[in-house]
Every structure is written in structure tokens, then in C-alpha cells.
Amino acid sequence: MALVAVGVLATACGSGGETTAEGGAPASGGGDSTITMGFAQVGAESGWRTANTKSVQESAKAAGIDLKFSDAQQKQENQIKAIRSYIQQKVDVIAFSPVVESGWDTVLQEAKAANIPVILTDRAVDSPDKTLYKTFLGSDFVEEGKKAGQWLVEQYASETGDVNIVELQGTTGSAPANDRKAGFAEVIGADPKFKVIASQSGDFTRAKGKEVMDAFLKANPDIDVLYAHNDDMGLGAIEAIEGAGKVPGKDIKIITVDAVKDGMQALADGKINYIVECSPLLGPQLMDLAKKVLAGETVPDRVVTEETTFTQEQAKQALPTRQY
Ligand code: AHR
Numbered sequence: 001m002a003l004v005a006v007g008v009l010a011t012a013c014g015s016g017g018e019t020t021a022e023g024g025a026p027a028s029g030g031g032d033s034t035i036t037m038g039f040a041q042v043g044a045e046s047g048w049r050t051a052n053t054k055s056v057q058e059s060a061k062a063a064g065i066d067l068k069f070s071d072a073q074q075k076q077e078n079q080i081k082a083i084r085s086y087i088q089q090k091v092d093v094i095a096f097s098p099v100v101e102s103g104w105d106t107v108l109q110e111a112k113a114a115n116i117p118v119i120l121t122d123r124a125v126d127s128p129d130k131t132l133y134k135t136f137l138g139s140d141f142v143e144e145g146k147k148a149g150q151w152l153v154e155q156y157a158s159e160t161g162d163v164n165i166v167e168l169q170g171t172t173g174s175a176p177a178n179d180r181k182a183g184f185a186e187v188i189g190a191d192p193k194f195k196v197i198a199s200q201s202g203d204f205t206r207a208k209g210k211e212v213m214d215a216f217l218k219a220n221p222d223i224d225v226l227y228a229h230n231d232d233m234g235l236g237a238i239e240a241i242e243g244a245g246k247v248p249g250k251d252i253k254i255i256t257v258d259a260v261k262d263g264m265q266a267l268a269d270g271k272i273n274y275i276v277e278c279s280p281l282l283g284p285q286l287m288d289l290a291k292k293v294l295a296g297e298t299v300p301d302r303v304v305t306e307e308t309t310f311t312q313e314q315a316k317q318a319l320p321t322r323q324y
Pocket residue numbers: 045046047048049122123176204229230231232257258278
């Protein structure tokens with residue numbers, strides 16, 4: 001088990017080349033004061049994730065934190081192996097973005113028994129035992145789903161006929177998929193003209209988004225709206241819509257979540273109609289929280305990321321200075 005775990009880490013470190021925070025604050029007394037963080041990332045499934053990984057790696061370097069980074073390739077078993085390996089290596093703090101919400105209690109209890117604090121970042125776990133982690137830093141995904149629904153309700157305010165919606169969900173069992181679906185459903189549920197006629201996971205990837213949208217288009221001739229839980233699936237779906245001879249943004253209105261550069265470009269080009277922002281730039285706050293936790297300072301149980309929304313006009317203005 002341990003050997004496999006080391007393999008997972010070695011592969012990720014080799015490709016990321018970021019095992020230590022070179023250029024960070026020098027460790028006094030032979031390195032004893034340098035904080036070591038084990039970070040178990042979800043994978044590299046989307047533009048959002050790539051930007052998040054960059055933010056974590058750059059912020060660790062800037063904060064003088066020695067970062068051990070692993071990429072779980074969207075598999076919970078790989079994340080659990082990575083966390084166990086960090087426990088074995090006696091890192092000072094573990095941070096991770098749980099690929100799914102359930103099934104973490106055992107490994108989190110192991111970290112707690114080893115006296116290694118854990119910080120959740122980006123995604124939540126559904127454990128009722130809140131003592132298993134120090135804080136959770138990330139977006140309010142329910143709120144993001146609500147914002148997507150509110151835009152739709154406003155757009156169709158004067159229409160009386162049915163509005164046929166298809167939904168591309170994120171990774172099954174993940175917090176953003178569960179919460180973005182719930183927030184959206186709550187808002188549109190107030191008006192029976194909004195009908196979700198198909199809803200399926202596209203695993204947050206462009207390829208799956210295209211594949212599932214292809215199937216939606218074949219089975220449903222009258223799709224008015226696509227709600228995709230991230231930009232990448234929306235971008236894949238745009239290829240499917242164009243392939244079916246329809247015009248994305250016009251024949252089928254598209255709402256996505258994230259606001260990464262490629263999504264913002266499609267929004268500015270009129271192929272997407274509205275994007276709800278989800279910021280991946282969590283690195284600086286994560287390093288700050290880790291330092292506070294290790295210094296014995298009190299940190300809030302929950303730190304919610306500040307986010308906005310973008311129309312097509314707003315995307316045109318924001319694109320030139322967009323960081324990711
Ligand atoms: O957990 C955040 C989500 O994960 C992003 O919205 C999505 O693009 C990513 O894969």
C-alpha cells in the first residue's frame with residue numbers, strides 16, 4: 001500500500017516539478033522551521049483545475065512552504081493513498097480538495113490521530129464530525145447554482161411556454177455537482193414552465209461534455225437551454241451543438257460555471273450566454289490559513305470565496321486582464 005502511494009506522489013511530483021518551495025523563506029536552524037504541506041489535488045480535468053494547481057504551487061513557493069503535491073486523476077482511492085503517504089511522511093499540514101463528498105472519515109481520523117491538521121480546499125466532505133478538519137476554504141456552490149437559475153428566470157420572464165433545459169452535471173458525488181444542481185433546481189422550481197428534460201454527468205471534462213450533449217441532441221429535438229456545471233463541459237457541448245447544425249448561444253442558450261479564459265472567450269464570442277464565476281485562485285488564502293493553524297491561531301470554520309457573474313458584454317471587458 002505504502003509503495004503504491006509513493007508511486008502516486010512520485011509521478012505527480014515528477015511532472016509538476018514542485019516538490020519544494022524553492023526561493024521561499026530560508027529555513028532557520030537547518031530547515032526545522034519550514035512548513036511542509038501535503039496537497040492532494042483532484043486531477044487535471046478542467047481549465048479551472050489547472051489554474052487552481054498553479055495558484056497552490058506558486059503561493060506555496062511565495063510563502064516559503066515546502067509543498068508535496070499529488071494528482072489523483074479524479075480517483076478517490078488515489079487521494080486516500082496520497083493522504084496516507086503524507087501522514088507517513090509526517091508533513092506539518094495536509095490540504096486537499098475531495099473529489100467526492102463521502103467516504104473520508106477513516107483517513108481523516110488517521111490524520112487526526114497523527115496530530116496532522118487538515119484543511120479542506122475547494123470542495124467539502126459530508127462528514128458530520130467537523131473536528132476532522134480545521135477549516136474549509138472555497139466557493140458556495142449552492143449559491144453558484146442559484147445565480148445560474150436567477151439569470152434564466154429573468155431571461156424568460158415574459159415567456160409563457162415551456163422552457164426545455166438539459167443539464168451537464170459535474171463529477172457524480174462531488175460537492176460542486178450536488179450543490180450546483182440543487183441551487184439551480186431550487187430557483188427554477190418556482191415556475192413550472194422550466195423543465196429539466198435531461199440531466200447527466202459529463203465529469204467536468206470537455207470530451208465528456210461533448211459526448212453527453214451529442215446524446216442529448218439526438219434524444220431531444222427541442223432543447224432551449226443548456227446548463228453546464230463548468231465551462232469545459234459547456235465548451236465540449238458547443239462542439240456537439242455546432243456539429244448538429246445548431247447555433248450555440250442562439251438556438252440553444254448556454255449557462256456555465258467557472259469563467260476560465262476559454263469560457264470567457266466563448267461568452268464574448270456569443271456562444272455562451274452567461275457564466276457564473278468560480279474562482280480557482282485559492283492558493284494565497286490556503287497558505288495563510290495553514291500558517292495560522294500551525295501557529296495555534298483560531299481560524300474560521302468556513303472561508304467563502306468572493307465571486308461574480310459575467311454577461312457577454314462584461315466578458316469582453318474582463319478578458320484582456322483575466323488571470324486564468
Ligand atoms: O470544484 C471546482 C470544480 O472542479 C470546477 O468548477 C470544475 O471546473 C472543476 O473541475
